[in-house]
Amino acid sequence: MLKSILLLIFLSFCIGTxxxxxxLYSVKRGEFDDIEGxxxxxxxxxxEMTDSSKSEKRDL
Amino acid sequence: MSNDDLCxxxxxxxxxxxxxxxxxxxxxxxxxxxxxxxxxxxxCGAGLNRFYQREDRQSDSLKETRSAQFDxxxxxxxxxxxxxxxxxxxxxxxxxxxxxxxxxxHILQQSRGIESARVNFATHRVLIFFDDEQISPAEIxxxxxxxxxxPRPFSLDELQRSAEKERTELLFxxxxxxxxxxxxxxxxxxxxxxxxxxxxxxxxxxxxFFAAIVTTPVVxxxxxxxxxxxxFSLRNRTPNMDLLIALGSLSAYFFSIYALFTHGEVYFDxxxxxxxxxxxxxxxxxxxxxxxxxxxxxxxxxxxxxxxRLHDDGSMTTVDCSQLSPGDxxxxxxxxxxxxxxxxxxxATEVDExxxxxxxxxxxxxxxxxxxxxxxxxxxxxxxxxxAAAADSFVARxxxxxxxxxxxxxxxxxxxxxxxTLFIPFVILVALATFIIWYGHPEAxxxxxxxxVVACPCAxxxxxxxxxxxxxxxxxETGILFRGGDILESCAGLSRIAFDKTGTLTGGKPQxxxxxxxxxxxxxxxxxxATAESGSKHPLxxxxxxxxxxxxxxxxxxTGSKTVPGRGIELKTANGLLLAGSRRFLxxxxxxxxxxxxxxxxxxxxxxxxxxxxxxxxxxxxxxEAAAVISKLNKEGFSTLLLTGDQPSTARQVADLxxxxxxxxELTPADKAQVIEDELKKGxxxxxxxxxxxxxxxxxxxxxxxxxxxxxxxxVESADIxxxxxxxxxxxxxxxxxxxxxRVIRQNLLWAFTYNLVAIPLAASGKLLPVYGAAAMAIxxxxxxxxxxxxxxxxxxxx
Numbered sequence: 001m002l003k004s005i006l007l008l009i010f011l012s013f014c015i016g017t018x019x020x021x022x023x024l025y026s027v028k029r030g031e032f033d034d035i036e037g038x039x040x041x042x043x044x045x046x047x048e049m050t051d052s053s054k055s056e057k058r059d060l
Numbered sequence: 061m062s063n064d065d066l067c068x069x070x071x072x073x074x075x076x077x078x079x080x081x082x083x084x085x086x087x088x089x090x091x092x093x094x095x096x097x098x099x100x101x102x103x104c105g106a107g108l109n110r111f112y113q114r115e116d117r118q119s120d121s122l123k124e125t126r127s128a129q130f131d132x133x134x135x136x137x138x139x140x141x142x143x144x145x146x147x148x149x150x151x152x153x154x155x156x157x158x159x160x161x162x163x164x165x166h167i168l169q170q171s172r173g174i175e176s177a178r179v180n181f182a183t184h185r186v187l188i189f190f191d192d193e194q195i196s197p198a199e200i201x202x203x204x205x206x207x208x209x210x211p212r213p214f215s216l217d218e219l220q221r222s223a224e225k226e227r228t229e230l231l232f233x234x235x236x237x238x239x240x241x242x243x244x245x246x247x248x249x250x251x252x253x254x255x256x257x258x259x260x261x262x263x264x265x266x267x268x269f270f271a272a273i274v275t276t277p278v279v280x281x282x283x284x285x286x287x288x289x290x291x292f293s294l295r296n297r298t299p300n301m302d303l304l305i306a307l308g309s310l311s312a313y314f315f316s317i318y319a320l321f322t323h324g325e326v327y328f329d330x331x332x333x334x335x336x337x338x339x340x341x342x343x344x345x346x347x348x349x350x351x352x353x354x355x356x357x358x359x360x361x362x363x364x365x366x367x368x369r370l371h372d373d374g375s376m377t378t379v380d381c382s383q384l385s386p387g388d389x390x391x392x393x394x395x396x397x398x399x400x401x402x403x404x405x406x407x408a409t410e411v412d413e414x415x416x417x418x419x420x421x422x423x424x425x426x427x428x429x430x431x432x433x434x435x436x437x438x439x440x441x442x443x444x445x446x447x448a449a450a451a452d453s454f455v456a457r458x459x460x461x462x463x464x465x466x467x468x469x470x471x472x473x474x475x476x477x478x479x480x481t482l483f484i485p486f487v488i489l490v491a492l493a494t495f496i497i498w499y500g501h502p503e504a505x506x507x508x509x510x511x512x513v514v515a516c517p518c519a520x521x522x523x524x525x526x527x528x529x530x531x532x533x534x535x536x537e538t539g540i541l542f543r544g545g546d547i548l549e550s551c552a553g554l555s556r557i558a559f560d561k562t563g564t565l566t567g568g569k570p571q572x573x574x575x576x577x578x579x580x581x582x583x584x585x586x587x588x589x590a591t592a593e594s595g596s597k598h599p600l601x602x603x604x605x606x607x608x609x610x611x612x613x614x615x616x617x618x619t620g621s622k623t624v625p626g627r628g629i630e631l632k633t634a635n636g637l638l639l640a641g642s643r644r645f646l647x648x649x650x651x652x653x654x655x656x657x658x659x660x661x662x663x664x665x666x667x668x669x670x671x672x673x674x675x676x677x678x679x680x681x682x683x684x685e686a687a688a689v690i691s692k693l694n695k696e697g698f699s700t701l702l703l704t705g706d707q708p709s710t711a712r713q714v715a716d717l718x719x720x721x722x723x724x725x726e727l728t729p730a731d732k733a734q735v736i737e738d739e740l741k742k743g744x745x746x747x748x749x750x751x752x753x754x755x756x757x758x759x760x761x762x763x764x765x766x767x768x769x770x771x772x773x774x775x776v777e778s779a780d781i782x783x784x785x786x787x788x789x790x791x792x793x794x795x796x797x798x799x800x801x802x803r804v805i806r807q808n809l810l811w812a813f814t815y816n817l818v819a820i821p822l823a824a825s826g827k828l829l830p831v832y833g834a835a836a837m838a839i840x841x842x843x844x845x846x847x848x849x850x851x852x853x854x855x856x857x858x859x
Binding site for chain 2: 002005006009012016019023024027032033036037040044
């Protein structure tokens, strides 16, 4: 009984820590700097730039 | 490169793969993409073909002179090297909507050498990663110039850097606290359940132990700002809210640690919760403050840092603006912002002064006119005489205002601070007394600590921030921005309200009130006037055209009219020269006008072929809701006051119409501020409502300044409340909301006190079982939060 509780507590703590670290990482990466943008960006359905398309980039 | 290779819409080179051709009006046109073709069709469909003939689209020399400013040597200062790639921050002027951002990002990302470009929607900053062997910073800037945006290299100054760091830190602290508190809740719930249903001691100790682990960082890392604040307040011997919060959470924390080892009940949740909730409040508040100053920040950063100085021998050099001194002559190209205040020496242009005056329409400026730094030169190339060093310019003065506003104390609470001053010594005294009375008893220290814990300032600490948070949130929903929590409080204590007239009580849009035709009918006169004014964007011209449309009059839409700034407009027609303008304008053409002035109105006189035809009188109408709002305010016991720079007759008329008790006319901006200060000296708390740059001193002087949407940036920056829609009904709601929230705060504090009044004696006498203490603490906090949440439901009445 106690063992399983211990295990579950440990597990929840690990998951929580994971999410927390992810949060710290995203703040560091500047994900929270622009909270206006995503709502517009999600409407752009562009294809991701692939390496082949990059090589075709226009010159100035 | 011949013109055939360029897209007719965006003037960018067309790559053969993407070529889109279309036949429009019998002409074969070439576009670089379908988007440009659609844009072209839309523009032409709206009858705006002229756009493609505009000078700034045609001349390449313009682009060259503009891009001359962006030499690599200068830009190199802003480039940062990171590993293999370089990065540069550019602030881009001219972004209006999401499509602009889409365009900028994609144009840049398609260029060789640019790895990524990302625009921040809120700040309009672009972060570009590029390979400096393939592309130079100047070339990047040139690309942006080519598609019509004006880039500006950008680096944060020390102050902004520290402000941004502080914000990130706050986010870190809050995120950590929130995560750990959630974990803690799980353990606490189990412990509470265990208390009532029974739990074996090993599990209990284990859970308590886990609770201690997760609480420690919340108290010492997330709560660090409070601990530091408490330490400073102790050193200065001025108890404040920080001390209260620190005392509450620390005493709960250490008591629980003690209880953990003596197998008592723990209160880690109390310690963690108060810190988490108050951090949430701070985060919310810092967001609101930033939003309020964002516009001015942008303006400051957009003002160019370099200017082209003209020398007497005709040569030009590019210099830093800080080197400019009054008397220097500089060249300002179309599309540039003026780097400092000055006077136009030669050239004429339209200037977008929206940032300074709030006027959305461009204003004509020519030789001899003064221009203000930060405004945008739209159409012509100018020679400007500098009248103020960059450090004394208008924009620099705004900058210092912004700094002052930001330096203002994070204003969660004046009231709670004052209470803390009394409450803390009281609690400490009671705890001491308890210890002394029980001295000798083995439980003496225990009882003393219980007093500290039970007198937990949870409810007291939450009373103000939660109410402020809910109220400012509710206000923001309805389009009212409070600059800080202290504003809510000072709003509630107001007794007088002073209004500016133009743009605040009136709409700033003149409308035709009467016509005095000399010959012919009113409609004929109006038709003539509309013909002359159809090409003009002046507010008076708009009023006339609106009236003509209302009467279903047909008038030819003309081009080629000549505007004489501040005087009127002239147009060559088949029937002779058509003039529309002021009395003085007609006098310049040797036409006599009869004196038929209407009080409070501006007259537009019309003459055709040397014959006077009559006058149209326009009046700036009061806002629809103004009368209702003011009568409501009067009923609520506010005394109202009208302060205007206009003539006394107009002021009296508006004051009578709106039942405003007092009015003062012909005031300069300084006079307005003086009136406010006199009232303050009399001990009255006064609010100023205004919109213009001329109200800014009064807005700052008043107890509370309120600016309307569409106000000039400087008015917005000087104001404490900003109404996001130009609707005076919002003002009434703001006042109501602030009164209501102060009442809620008082109720919260009263409840917190009652709770303490009951709990402390019980704890001091050693009668309070710790677990009931914990439950009571939780209930008192819930009561406070729930009471604050009631503010969400306050409904806005329509006026």
